[in-house]
Amino acid sequence: MTTGLSELGRRTTEPPISWLMGLALSRPNLISLAAGFTDNESLPVDFTREILHELLRHSKRGRPALQYGPTAGDPELRSLTADRVRELDHGAGARAPKSRYPTDRTIITNGSQQLLYMLTEALCDPGDIVLVEDPTYFVYLGIAQSHGVQCKGLRLEQDGIDLKHLDGTLKRLKRSGELKRVKFLYLVSYFQNPSCLTTSLAKKRAALELLRGYEKAAGHPLYLLEDAAYRELRFEGDDTPSALSLKGAEDRVLYTSTYSKPFATGIRAGYGVLPEEILKVVTRIKGNHDFGTANLVQQVLVRALHSGRYERHLKQLRERYAHKAEVMLGAMRRHFPSDITWPDTRGGLYYWVNVPGAETGLESGLFKAALDAGVFFVPGGLCYADDPARPRPRHEMRISFGAASLRNIRAGVKLLGGVLKSAN
Amino acid sequence: MTTGLSELGRRTTEPPISWLMGLALSRPNLISLAAGFTDNESLPVDFTREILHELLRHSKRGRPALQYGPTAGDPELRSLTADRVRELDHGAGARAPKSRYPTDRTIITNGSQQLLYMLTEALCDPGDIVLVEDPTYFVYLGIAQSHGVQCKGLRLEQDGIDLKHLDGTLKRLKRSGELKRVKFLYLVSYFQNPSCLTTSLAKKRAALELLRGYEKAAGHPLYLLEDAAYRELRFEGDDTPSALSLKGAEDRVLYTSTYSKPFATGIRAGYGVLPEEILKVVTRIKGNHDFGTANLVQQVLVRALHSGRYERHLKQLRERYAHKAEVMLGAMRRHFPSDITWPDTRGGLYYWVNVPGAETGLESGLFKAALDAGVFFVPGGLCYADDPARPRPRHEMRISFGAASLRNIRAGVKLLGGVLKSAN
Numbered sequence: 001m002t003t004g005l006s007e008l009g010r011r012t013t014e015p016p017i018s019w020l021m022g023l024a025l026s027r028p029n030l031i032s033l034a035a036g037f038t039d040n041e042s043l044p045v046d047f048t049r050e051i052l053h054e055l056l057r058h059s060k061r062g063r064p065a066l067q068y069g070p071t072a073g074d075p076e077l078r079s080l081t082a083d084r085v086r087e088l089d090h091g092a093g094a095r096a097p098k099s100r101y102p103t104d105r106t107i108i109t110n111g112s113q114q115l116l117y118m119l120t121e122a123l124c125d126p127g128d129i130v131l132v133e134d135p136t137y138f139v140y141l142g143i144a145q146s147h148g149v150q151c152k153g154l155r156l157e158q159d160g161i162d163l164k165h166l167d168g169t170l171k172r173l174k175r176s177g178e179l180k181r182v183k184f185l186y187l188v189s190y191f192q193n194p195s196c197l198t199t200s201l202a203k204k205r206a207a208l209e210l211l212r213g214y215e216k217a218a219g220h221p222l223y224l225l226e227d228a229a230y231r232e233l234r235f236e237g238d239d240t241p242s243a244l245s246l247k248g249a250e251d252r253v254l255y256t257s258t259y260s261k262p263f264a265t266g267i268r269a270g271y272g273v274l275p276e277e278i279l280k281v282v283t284r285i286k287g288n289h290d291f292g293t294a295n296l297v298q299q300v301l302v303r304a305l306h307s308g309r310y311e312r313h314l315k316q317l318r319e320r321y322a323h324k325a326e327v328m329l330g331a332m333r334r335h336f337p338s339d340i341t342w343p344d345t346r347g348g349l350y351y352w353v354n355v356p357g358a359e360t361g362l363e364s365g366l367f368k369a370a371l372d373a374g375v376f377f378v379p380g381g382l383c384y385a386d387d388p389a390r391p392r393p394r395h396e397m398r399i400s401f402g403a404a405s406l407r408n409i410r411a412g413v414k415l416l417g418g419v420l421k422s423a424n
Numbered sequence: 425m426t427t428g429l430s431e432l433g434r435r436t437t438e439p440p441i442s443w444l445m446g447l448a449l450s451r452p453n454l455i456s457l458a459a460g461f462t463d464n465e466s467l468p469v470d471f472t473r474e475i476l477h478e479l480l481r482h483s484k485r486g487r488p489a490l491q492y493g494p495t496a497g498d499p500e501l502r503s504l505t506a507d508r509v510r511e512l513d514h515g516a517g518a519r520a521p522k523s524r525y526p527t528d529r530t531i532i533t534n535g536s537q538q539l540l541y542m543l544t545e546a547l548c549d550p551g552d553i554v555l556v557e558d559p560t561y562f563v564y565l566g567i568a569q570s571h572g573v574q575c576k577g578l579r580l581e582q583d584g585i586d587l588k589h590l591d592g593t594l595k596r597l598k599r600s601g602e603l604k605r606v607k608f609l610y611l612v613s614y615f616q617n618p619s620c621l622t623t624s625l626a627k628k629r630a631a632l633e634l635l636r637g638y639e640k641a642a643g644h645p646l647y648l649l650e651d652a653a654y655r656e657l658r659f660e661g662d663d664t665p666s667a668l669s670l671k672g673a674e675d676r677v678l679y680t681s682t683y684s685k686p687f688a689t690g691i692r693a694g695y696g697v698l699p700e701e702i703l704k705v706v707t708r709i710k711g712n713h714d715f716g717t718a719n720l721v722q723q724v725l726v727r728a729l730h731s732g733r734y735e736r737h738l739k740q741l742r743e744r745y746a747h748k749a750e751v752m753l754g755a756m757r758r759h760f761p762s763d764i765t766w767p768d769t770r771g772g773l774y775y776w777v778n779v780p781g782a783e784t785g786l787e788s789g790l791f792k793a794a795l796d797a798g799v800f801f802v803p804g805g806l807c808y809a810d811d812p813a814r815p816r817p818r819h820e821m822r823i824s825f826g827a828a829s830l831r832n833i834r835a836g837v838k839l840l841g842g843v844l845k846s847a848n
Contacts, residue, residue, distance in 0.1 A: 002644045005547060006546060008549075037491065043486075043487045049480035049486070062469035062472075063464055063469055067467060067689055068461050110718070113714050117714075220428030265492045266489050266720045267490065277427060284437070284439070287442070287566070288541055288566055290534040290692060291537060293534075294721050296688075300720075
């Protein structure tokens with residue numbers, strides 16, 4: 001007798017990262033530089049307590065926070081969110097077109113993760129194609145696999161995808177008759193997970209134009225899905241405007257981001273700004289998923305944003321991550337062999353480390369030696385799409401300063417340095 | 425140019441109920457007896473404030489509530505949930521087999537809605553068949569339609585589905601070669617939405633056995649999906665054990681229920697007890713949806729259950745709904761014509777009213793006259809599957825005492841009574 005599972009059920013296999021998470025649980029003495037969790041010490045416990053007290057102080061006025069709300073999200077949070085994205089793109093008080101960031105094209109979701117899922121549901125059938133960065137966010141690769149979607153990797157440069165590679169890939173897909181299967185280009189555009197690179201506005205503009213040029217042959221819109229999850233975790237320097245700021249964005253850019261990482265991961269709320277037609281479909285899908293994100297969580301965010309606590313917390317958080325990144329950088333410089341390299345990091349939670357001499361996979365000698373030494377990381381290979389167009393790179397590792405304490409960052413990098421030296 | 429939507433995207437049409445919800449928003453003076461929202465006045469604002477204060481009182485000990493948790497749910501909440509379902513089935517302190525309600529077959533989700541969605545994803549391909557009660561929970565019909573799943577309606581008797589109809593339907597599907605498309609039988613087994621009927625344990629046992637008898641021909645397990653969302657909203661009398669209490673349940677019963685309705689709908693948390701293999705797949709799917717329900721919400725429930733506040737609130741809530749049901753009953757007896765009938769209701773949020781003389785659909789004269797009078801309801805036809813095996817019934821309406829105030833229950837039923845009298 002078969003299991004009776006659906007095709008989606010059978011395709012949704014155990015992600016390799018679960019094994020790493022299980023490892024952390026079963027051997028708590030191991031130092032994990034793998035987890036994408038956020039910093040524990042800086043969680044806004046006091047702010048959240050104050051906000052919840054204000055929210056629920058009056059037995060009567062507190063009720064809306066405990067009742068159902070609209071499926072697309074609390075109207076005030078949607079409005080604050082639209083304004084926030086507009087201000088990020090154009091500066092506070094700027095006379096940027098409100099119409100480009102309308103509340104009614106904004107949706108609140110259970111983290112941006114749920115929105116990535118629903119966009120894939122809304123747009124992709126099994127056999128469809130999504131273009132991704134090479135490497136990319138590995139959980140997105142899991143969503144795509146679960147839906148039977150093929151991911152094609154695009155090479156990365158300092159300021160985002162290699163546009164020639166994008167053009168060449170689209171040209172090749174057009175020739176092979178597969179262009180009609182392409183639904184969108186997925187970019188993690190700020191402090192990318194895992195590579196830490198940020199996409200320039202010029203590249204976003206060029207990518208959008210390139211995609212537009214292939215739409216006639218595709219027979220449908222080719223969207224740019226911009227995942228800005230790490231946008232607010234910027235240590236220094238100026239922000240880059242999102243693709244929403246570009247001409248023609250309103251019907252082609254799917255913008256997703258989150259309040260979970262900049263505020264608190266235990267409060268799962270993300271959001272998106274979407275073309276009208278797509279928002280309509282995604283809201284219906286969300287109606288089937290859950291009728292709307294927990295209202296209590298949304299009300300906490302409304303108050304956090306209104307009261308300025310969100311900004312105050314974010315400022316502290318940026319300083320904290322900048323410091324942790326600095327500590328990790330210092331430790332890498334001290335303990336890693338000189339042939340080990342990594343791109344500079346000005347935000348996010350990760351360093352993306354290139355290990356030229358050795359493989360880093362779960363089955364590799366290096367990974368096993370690291371485990372024996374008491375430390376582990378995310379093997380870089382897990383972040384690459386299963387794309388027959390190139391061999392899967394195996395010489396990188398993602399190490400995170402997000403969740404680890406300062407002491408564990410120092411100790412973990414030191415242990416890893418010892419392992420890298422013996423592997424040389 | 426086409427829209428580029430997936431098949432799921434195109435199948436996910438606007439549910440008729442949105443129109444009703446829009447109506448309530450755009451004409452706030454209308455009395456809604458349609459909403460399935462819960463009672464506003466009895467929301468546990470004070471309890472929740474106390475719990476959150478306890479949770480977040482210490483800056484350090486409060487952190488876990490604001491951090492990510494495991495995808496399947498907080499371990500303590502899973503354990504409390506498994507124990508709770510066992511106690512409901514076997515009585516507190518009973519020496520019921522713990523092994524039949526193990527924590528590791530329990531999952532916490534964003535309302536039970538998300539679990540219904542994920543079970544459909546895990547088990548159903550387009551063209552598959554789900555057997556449902558006739559009538560059934562209309563949002564489930566939306567989920568099924570979105571996934572291209574056909575629903576076949578089974579006639580209801582006082583104590584649940586007509587077993588002869590179930591057997592006949594399975595026999596017919598076997599003959600037509602469609603039995604392999606059947607994945608599960610979906611029962612809303614306590615104070616059913618909309619019919620208010622409760623399925624007896626004998627019927628659950630018989631249904632489970634009947635399904636088992638067709639498995640060989642189907643080639644895969646035929647599950648019983650028991651949706652117990654209204655189980656705890658019982659006004660009086662004894663609880664009925666769930667199908668989990670039956671022999672052979674551990675690999676065939678998919679049990680779903682919720683903390684949202686008995687505690688607070690703004691805290692979106694549901695749960696399930698599932699066969700091991702199905703739990704594994706559903707947990708992976710949830711990893712792709714959202715990595716786990718907001719931890720803050722789960723921690724509130726852990727404390728509510730531990731401290732006894734959950735039980736205290738539930739007791740008050742049952743008394744409140746029993747009173748509101750009584751008020752609605754009195755008003756119906758006073759104002760409805762004598763040919764209007766409804767089954768007795770001992771729990772839940774609804775009355776299911778039979779209007780023999782007139783149609784009740786959104787386009788019907790009766791519905792329009794009710795709107796003109798200032799009141800509206802859910803037309804019964806919306807709760808029936810699109811099943812060519814029978815004409816869609818059109819002479820019922822669902823009226824809810826959940827969200828409406830006592831004053832609006834009285835006034836709404838009176839207005840509706842006037843409309844029903846003129847329609848006669």
